[in-house]
Amino acid sequence: MKKILVLFATLGLSFGADQVILKKPPASLGKYYPPQSNRFEYVSVMNEMSTAFYGVRLNINEGRWDRALDWANRLKDAYTRAQNMVPEWKDYFKPALADQLISAVRAKNPDQVIKASRELGETCNKCHAENQIAVKLVYHYPPFATLKMEDPVEFVQLSPKEYMRKLSDSMKALRIFLMQGDVQKAREAGEQVVERVKGTEAICSKCHTDKTVVDRIHGKDHEQALASIQRLLKEPQPNREAIFRAMSVIGQSCNKCHNLHLVPAMVQEAFRK
């Protein structure tokens, strides 16, 4: 029984140490994810397989081979359904190995169970290693490309990427003009920074219907920092360091969103090209 435990413990994900290559997920997978479906059918069938696999192990470890056989049959059923759901991934599946697992359980032969489980598990691992990260990034995040943001400074509709570029340029301009001592130009750039930062909040609501999520990013510190930038820039000789400190608070808000959203957005964009 120990062998069984050890074997199943090694059936997790394994990736190459040096690189992770992301392959564009097949289009047919889209049927099982938003916006086409919010039932996550493919994830559900994966969970069914994983549960059934554990059901086999759990029952064998308790000496209940009849129950283990029941779970092995369930595993075969879910495995077959999964194979038919995404035609492009059909070759990852080896249904004969699921049959071998059933036979091994029926024969109550632990060595054969271990062999069949390892080989069957490898088919899962191979597919996961090649596809799981890309699928997560593409299908478990909203499609950023469809979002539009309106620039409050120029009144034009922009993609999030274009908007962020303008916001970033405004922030750099504010920094540059302050460092050069161009106070009036710094004021103009500062006003654009404030307006564009406030404008980012409108994009959050496109996906986040729970306002507390947005408030966690654009919270009190963030609001105070924006107010500080406006107040400090009105002074005859703006305190450069104080403005930079306030900008770093805004930068932390940027980071919070970027850490969560930037990688999937970049991957999605790469797959669109």
Added chain:
Amino acid sequence: MILLVLFSLLLFGCGKFEELAREEDLLERPQAKRCADCHAEIFKEWEKSRHAKAWVSEQFRLESENYTKNKCLSCHAPHQVDPDKKPILRVEFKEDGVSCVACHFKEETKAMHGPLKVWSPPHPSREDLSYLRSNFCAGCHQETFKQWQMVKTQKSCQDCHMPSLGKRDLIQKFPFHLFHLAKPRHSHEFPALKAKPEDLLLEVKDGKLYITNVGVPHNLPTADQGDPKLYITVIVNTPQGKQTIRRLLSAQAKTALEHGKPYEIELPQDIKNLKVLIHRKLSHSEEKELILERDL
């Protein structure tokens, strides 16, 4: 027909006549167009409203990611609208959006509710004064309702968004309309309304332009989840030439004009004169509409 009805009334009395005239399917949450059989005028008004398009609107389909954002759905196809309560999602005829039965049929009484006392043999009716109060709308229009409460105005949501049409017939079906007197009617088009120039106070003081919402008893623009916008364009003439200042105000960016709270725009020095243009864009529209244009 009229004689037959009168004869039935004499013979059986009102109670018996109601039983005979009862149309059972009306108590089974029918489609909105079924209500048009009697309430043709109200139906025509509602058909033009955003409530009628709440579910089928292409904008909503896209924003709700093809109806997968569960949190949004129940207000766009509510089962039963009750004061102060977020409704649950309706099962049937979602395409009707905020439909007749969603607002007027109550499961608890199996009757149509409304603000008037009426005799209606085809279905039981209950007079319900909650239809005259703003909190009837509050279950879905939560943010707007909170803003309205802060203003402490006597005007209800219905006063502006269900304007009076005077006394009119509630039904247009022969011969039943002959048995009803005209009643006070309010529009079921639920107009979004547009702020009037006098709703916005513009002042220039101490080198700043102040814009104050003095006439609309909620934020401008207002929305719970949509993204309506207000565009402020200030064209300033200075000795150095023309300068344009733009501000985009939106409900979602929390930059909307609050009632009574001046919004300030810093102006350049030495201005000779300035022109202010304010446009709005509704959530479901791409068109910018002019609210005011003023020289100061």
